[in-house]
Amino acid sequence: xxQHLIKLxxxxxxxxxxxxxxxxxxxxxxxxxxxxxxxxLDNYRESLGFEYEQVWAIDLxxxxxxxxxxxxIAKVLQRIKSYPEVEKVSQxxxxxxxxxxxxxxxxxxxxxxTLSDIYYADENFDEVFDIKxxxxxxxxxxxxxxxxxxxxxNQKTADALFGTENPIGKTLDxxxxxxxxxxxxxxxxxxxxxxxxxxxxxxxRSEEGKIIIKLKSGTDANFEAKLVKDLGNMLVGWTVEVSxxxxxxxxxHNMALVPMIVFAIIAGFLLLNxxxxxxxxxxxxxxxxxxxxxxxxxxxxxxADIQKQFVAExxxxxxFAVLIGLLFAVQFPILKVxxxxxxxxxxxxxxxxxxxxxxxxxxxxxxxxxxxKIQPAIVLHES
Amino acid sequence: MITxxxxxxxxxxxxxxxxxxxxxxxxxxxxxxxxxxxPSGCGKSTLLNIMGLLDEPTKGEILIDQxxxxxxxxxxLALLRNQKIGFIFQSFHLINDLSVLDNVEIPLLYRNSxxxxxxxxxxEALEKVGLSNRMKHFPNQLSGGQKQRVAIARAIVGKPDIIxxxxxxxxxxxxxxxxxxxxxLQLNAEGCTIVMVTHDESMAKKTHRLIRLFDGTQVY
Numbered sequence: 001x002x003q004h005l006i007k008l009x010x011x012x013x014x015x016x017x018x019x020x021x022x023x024x025x026x027x028x029x030x031x032x033x034x035x036x037x038x039x040x041l042d043n044y045r046e047s048l049g050f051e052y053e054q055v056w057a058i059d060l061x062x063x064x065x066x067x068x069x070x071x072x073i074a075k076v077l078q079r080i081k082s083y084p085e086v087e088k089v090s091q092x093x094x095x096x097x098x099x100x101x102x103x104x105x106x107x108x109x110x111x112x113x114t115l116s117d118i119y120y121a122d123e124n125f126d127e128v129f130d131i132k133x134x135x136x137x138x139x140x141x142x143x144x145x146x147x148x149x150x151x152x153x154n155q156k157t158a159d160a161l162f163g164t165e166n167p168i169g170k171t172l173d174x175x176x177x178x179x180x181x182x183x184x185x186x187x188x189x190x191x192x193x194x195x196x197x198x199x200x201x202x203x204x205r206s207e208e209g210k211i212i213i214k215l216k217s218g219t220d221a222n223f224e225a226k227l228v229k230d231l232g233n234m235l236v237g238w239t240v241e242v243s244x245x246x247x248x249x250x251x252x253h254n255m256a257l258v259p260m261i262v263f264a265i266i267a268g269f270l271l272l273n274x275x276x277x278x279x280x281x282x283x284x285x286x287x288x289x290x291x292x293x294x295x296x297x298x299x300x301x302x303x304a305d306i307q308k309q310f311v312a313e314x315x316x317x318x319x320f321a322v323l324i325g326l327l328f329a330v331q332f333p334i335l336k337v338x339x340x341x342x343x344x345x346x347x348x349x350x351x352x353x354x355x356x357x358x359x360x361x362x363x364x365x366x367x368x369x370x371x372x373k374i375q376p377a378i379v380l381h382e383s
Numbered sequence: 384m385i386t387x388x389x390x391x392x393x394x395x396x397x398x399x400x401x402x403x404x405x406x407x408x409x410x411x412x413x414x415x416x417x418x419x420x421x422p423s424g425c426g427k428s429t430l431l432n433i434m435g436l437l438d439e440p441t442k443g444e445i446l447i448d449q450x451x452x453x454x455x456x457x458x459x460l461a462l463l464r465n466q467k468i469g470f471i472f473q474s475f476h477l478i479n480d481l482s483v484l485d486n487v488e489i490p491l492l493y494r495n496s497x498x499x500x501x502x503x504x505x506x507e508a509l510e511k512v513g514l515s516n517r518m519k520h521f522p523n524q525l526s527g528g529q530k531q532r533v534a535i536a537r538a539i540v541g542k543p544d545i546i547x548x549x550x551x552x553x554x555x556x557x558x559x560x561x562x563x564x565x566x567x568l569q570l571n572a573e574g575c576t577i578v579m580v581t582h583d584e585s586m587a588k589k590t591h592r593l594i595r596l597f598d599g600t601q602v603y
Contacts, residue, residue, distance in 0.1 A: 007481065298437055376437045380432075
């Protein structure tokens, strides 16, 4: 029967060409959307590697003030630590988690190098973000006097530079020594890839960067007002800005979700178009093929056979379109386009195929049912 | 082979009720060649459709091989049509997008037969009607007589016991018409039971028995 249907569709290919093109275009857009969704969901399934609830980032801008700024910041840190609402305090470079700031550099060891995100942070950074060590330890301020400066890397960096070797105690090309390894560190949120990360000790009394505070649970916006007021009084002429990491995380999510939503809307319109096209074409097809339906019923086709035939014909048309689409889509995993894992593309291909066949089946179901209900005696008499 | 008892067929719309067949009693024996005649609109095609299980009577009994079929499901009726009955229509009803060979194969698609056996049976049927040289042609490349021969091949491909022909020569000139009738006579001689609706008295005379209808009623 399948061979018969393929022959029938092939002989009518001229009238089905537009539909095939439409399904092909929908398949390609769906493949794009599904790649994006799969990529983001794959990332989302991987843990962030740190905690951000009740964590605030305080951005201090000196503006024109150049007098004893390090002392002023030290006093501010002391003041912040004294609040009963504050659990932990840390100082780090401006590229704090979920911020839109990024620093990266090539880290190398024995002719192997990797592009890694660089974070300067003090000894309390791991406690503020509740970062669990995979091996080794977080560095201490006292490590700064050692000959080799201590660094902490994430597993991604360890894999790139050390392979299966244990990196603890080993030095990099610039004589920095790895004292600890953490697991993931996805500073730009759950939807981003877990990239190589590299942490090094922030110079004590640094005037740069941000202050990160972890608050006790239940602390509300009243404390923010009090904090900003106090710091404003201490740092006259400075700009004090407090950001909740939960809000910053949401902003990062929006950056990932907006393109997905836009593409999904485009794909939705295309699919709606295809659905209406399929529905219309099938209705017209059935009206034109009443005689054929009558003949088939007379020759022994049951109502179910007629319904199956029309649904199967749509599957055959969809298969033509999907096969053309596959010629393009399979290039993506083979060539690893956009540096994405090939698994993302394969999953997207499977999802796009399932959606196309699902849509075709839904659209073909009702008109095919109508075709099956056609009375053979009436249509054969009509024609 | 086919028995119709007290068949009545009424077509009903919201405003009009039309009596198409009234109190029809027919018994067609195995191996018979029966023709049905009557003026246009007298119910000949309706009667043939009821015999062919394509239409249901409003009242009455239908027996095929002494078995009542009134309560048969759609599936059982389709199976019976497929295995026992072959149809030939005045306007051929061939599918223009399929080759002659593919058209002839259609009844076998609804059986559990392999592609090869379908192909062989279709070739054999086409050889029987003298169209073995037109297998790859499409219906619109054939003359009326050739189309009807394809339709006959399609009707006999499944080796049915009964052939129901609705004015098979109605769209053909007399020479072609005679050719088609000769094929039907040959099939009947080979044991096939045939019921043919016709307007042509001379053709009807060549059959075993004639049933005449007038205004939905059996005249004799």
